[in-house]
Amino acid sequence: MTTVAAPPALAQFEITQKFFFDAAHTLQREIEAEGSRRIHGHTYHAEVTLAGTPHADTGMVVDLGRVRLAIAELRPQLDHQLLDEVPGLGPATLENLAAFVWRGMESRLPQVVQVRVWREALGDGCTLRRSPQP
Numbered sequence: 302m303t304t305v306a307a308p309p310a311l312a313q314f315e316i317t318q319k320f321f322f323d324a325a326h327t328l329q330r331e332i333e334a335e336g337s338r339r340i341h342g343h344t345y346h347a348e349v350t351l352a353g354t355p356h357a358d359t360g361m362v363v364d365l366g367r368v369r370l371a372i373a374e375l376r377p378q379l380d381h382q383l384l385d386e387v388p389g390l391g392p393a394t395l396e397n398l399a400a401f402v403w404r405g406m407e408s409r410l411p412q413v414v415q416v417r418v419w420r421e422a423l424g425d426g427c428t429l430r431r432s433p434q435p
Contacts, residue, residue, distance in 0.1 A: 313352050317348050320347055320376060321344055322380035323344050323380060324384050325340050325342040325383050325384065326340070326385050327385055328393060345419070345420055347417065348416070348417045350416070351413055352412060352414040363412055375402065375406065394427075395425065398427070399427045399428070399429040400416075400429060402416045414431045
């Protein structure tokens with residue numbers, strides 16, 4: 302098998318995969334409270350970032366097919382669900398959604414370094430990043 306040339310010293314690659322899900326929820330808020338307390342829905346977008354050094358034989362940090370399989374296992378837990386009822390999510394905030402996606406992906410792919418969740422129609426989002434190692 303042919304090996305791939307090594308990247309520059311100390312280089313780290315990042316790969317990403319995006320997905321979306323449609324879901325409903327309620328939320329107890331002080332501002333914009335009335336509409337948030339009623340069941341309503343959004344299209345959420347998510348992006349998972351994995352980082353590392355490409356394997357010498359494959360040239361890949363991780364096979365994107367593996368990333369898509371992990372997403373395919375996680376996505377049904379959120380897609381077309383009432384998020385208030387998703388075990389382990391907590392209140393359906395962008396922060397909790399990012400953490401939920403992180404936990405679901407990291408258990409399958411420990412190279413996860415970032416998860417971003419956003420609602421395109423509203424222009425808001427949340428990014429959860431792995432803290433730099435000391």
